[in-house]
Amino acid sequence: MSEDASREEKLIRAPGDLVSRLKEAANREGKTLYNYVAEIFEQAVRAYEMKRNLKYVLDVYEILEVQKEAGAIFTPRDILEYSVERIHQEDDGTLQRLWYQTGKWYGVYLKEKSDYPVDAFIRLLQEGRWDLNEVTVKRNQETLEFRCISPLASQERTLLLRNFIEGAVHSLGYRTLDQECFRGIIRLKFSPKALKQETPHDSE
Amino acid sequence: MARVDLADKVLEIASRRGTLYDYVNDVLEQAVRAEGLGLQLKEVLDDRWVIKSARDAGFTVVPEKIIYDLIKDAYEKLGKRKMIGLWYETGQWYGKYYEDLAKFEGSVRRFFWDISEFKISMENEHVTLTCLSSKFSETYTELFGKFLEGALNALGYIIDEGEVSKGIISLRFVKSKGK
Numbered sequence: 210m211s212e213d214a215s216r217e218e219k220l221i222r223a224p225g226d227l228v229s230r231l232k233e234a235a236n237r238e239g240k241t242l243y244n245y246v247a248e249i250f251e252q253a254v255r256a257y258e259m260k261r262n263l264k265y266v267l268d269v270y271e272i273l274e275v276q277k278e279a280g281a282i283f284t285p286r287d288i289l290e291y292s293v294e295r296i297h298q299e300d301d302g303t304l305q306r307l308w309y310q311t312g313k314w315y316g317v318y319l320k321e322k323s324d325y326p327v328d329a330f331i332r333l334l335q336e337g338r339w340d341l342n343e344v345t346v347k348r349n350q351e352t353l354e355f356r357c358i359s360p361l362a363s364q365e366r367t368l369l370l371r372n373f374i375e376g377a378v379h380s381l382g383y384r385t386l387d388q389e390c391f392r393g394i395i396r397l398k399f400s401p402k403a404l405k406q407e408t409p410h411d412s413e
Numbered sequence: 414m415a416r417v418d419l420a421d422k423v424l425e426i427a428s429r430r431g432t433l434y435d436y437v438n439d440v441l442e443q444a445v446r447a448e449g450l451g452l453q454l455k456e457v458l459d460d461r462w463v464i465k466s467a468r469d470a471g472f473t474v475v476p477e478k479i480i481y482d483l484i485k486d487a488y489e490k491l492g493k494r495k496m497i498g499l500w501y502e503t504g505q506w507y508g509k510y511y512e513d514l515a516k517f518e519g520s521v522r523r524f525f526w527d528i529s530e531f532k533i534s535m536e537n538e539h540v541t542l543t544c545l546s547s548k549f550s551e552t553y554t555e556l557f558g559k560f561l562e563g564a565l566n567a568l569g570y571i572i573d574e575g576e577v578s579k580g581i582i583s584l585r586f587v588k589s590k591g592k
Contacts, residue, residue: 213477219417220422221420221423221433222434222437222479223434223437223438223441224438224441227438227441227445228441229439230445230448231444231445234444234445236447240557243564244449246441247416247419248421248454249440249441249444249454250419250422250423250440251419252454252455252457252458253423253426253440253443253454254419254422254423254426255458256458257426259458259461260482261461262439262441262443263439263440263443263454264439265443266457266458266461267443267446267447267450267457269461269464270452270457270461273449273460273463273464274561276474277526279476280476280477280478280527281472281474281475281476282472282475282477282480282525282526282527283472283473283475283524283525283526284472284473284475284480285471285472285473285503285507285560286472286473287471287499287503287506288484288499288500288503288566289473289475289480289483291487292484292486292491293483293484294489296483296486296487296490298436299565301509303486304483304486307478307479307482308479308485311476311478311479313478314476314478336464338439340473340474346461350416383554398480409511
């Protein structure tokens with residue numbers, strides 16, 4: 210570290226390549242490097258005061274952008290719950306297939322958008338807030354396991370969420386090995402290699 | 414060179430996380446990353462709370478294909494009256510939740526990305542609301558219109574006149590007496 214204290218300014222050492230890129234960015238925005246860097250540090254301090262770091266905040270922002278681009282929207286939870294519960298009672302499997310197919314679409318979309326689509330999907334579940342309070346993932350070469358907790362979700366919506374996750378993970382090249390689904394709790398275990406024919410569970 | 418107050422704060426944060434050099438490196442890398450995405454760090458941080466505040470207000474994220482199909486299905490199976498009542502009551506809840514017209518307007522703008530234009534303007538005792546979305550189906554437009562009507566009703570405005578057709582909601586309200 211190299212600091213030269215003056216009355217109002219200090220020197221902070223930084224990698225030359227980054228400084229060059231920041232100079233270019235500052236020029237593009239018509240700002241001095243000094244002001245541009247000050248703004249960056251102001252935001253870094255702000256992120257810290259939010260108990261986050263800039264990387265995390267940018268990651269979450271990117272997920273929000275993925276949601277927007279993928280056509281996900283916010284809707285009042287009560288309306289969603291009510292409609293799902295009532296329609297599910299008479300559903301012939303259409304609703305379950307719709308969630309599964311939408312999940313598959315997300316999987317394909319993430320494959321196009323990301324170099325690491327499985328990681329992107331996990332982050333989407335963790336930070337994209339499908340009303341999931343907790344998403345834990347265990348991953349090794351043989352298996353990929355999800356455990357999702359959503360105390361707010363009804364039994365019907367839990368099943369639909371499971372179908373959505375299955376659809377996405379199937380299109381990311383995995384097949385279902387095992388699954389458990391209770392109200393608000395989803396546990397899914399996958400292994401690589403897609404099934405020839407993937408269908409959602411429609412026995413429930 | 415950096416402003417001394419900022420530099421001191423950065424030093425303090427860095428001392429809790431490792432070396433100053435690594436911390437500065439990390440911060441600047443993220444700034445370059447944001448710049449590469451065409452973003453300003455300030456706007457990224459401003460949006461940081463969108464998901465949380467939407468969730469706190471009882472909104473949930475759903476793929477639009479699912480919600481539009483589901484709503485259409487529910488409208489047909491559960492009946493127009495039931496669904497209109499549900500959306501109106503939900504709107505009333507949000508009106509009471511936000512307690513303020515400007516806050517409600519801001520939240521609709523922030524959370525409903527599928528709306529291309531949303532404007533509420535006030536003139537004396539009257540409020541004019543315009544909501545446009547090319548994505549809304551006819552059914553969804555009708556129900557969302559009721560949601561907005563319910564919210565404004567809870568905020569003290571009674572509908573005076575309105576026009577609702579696929580993707581277009583144009584409503585005029587008058588301040589209710591005693592509010």
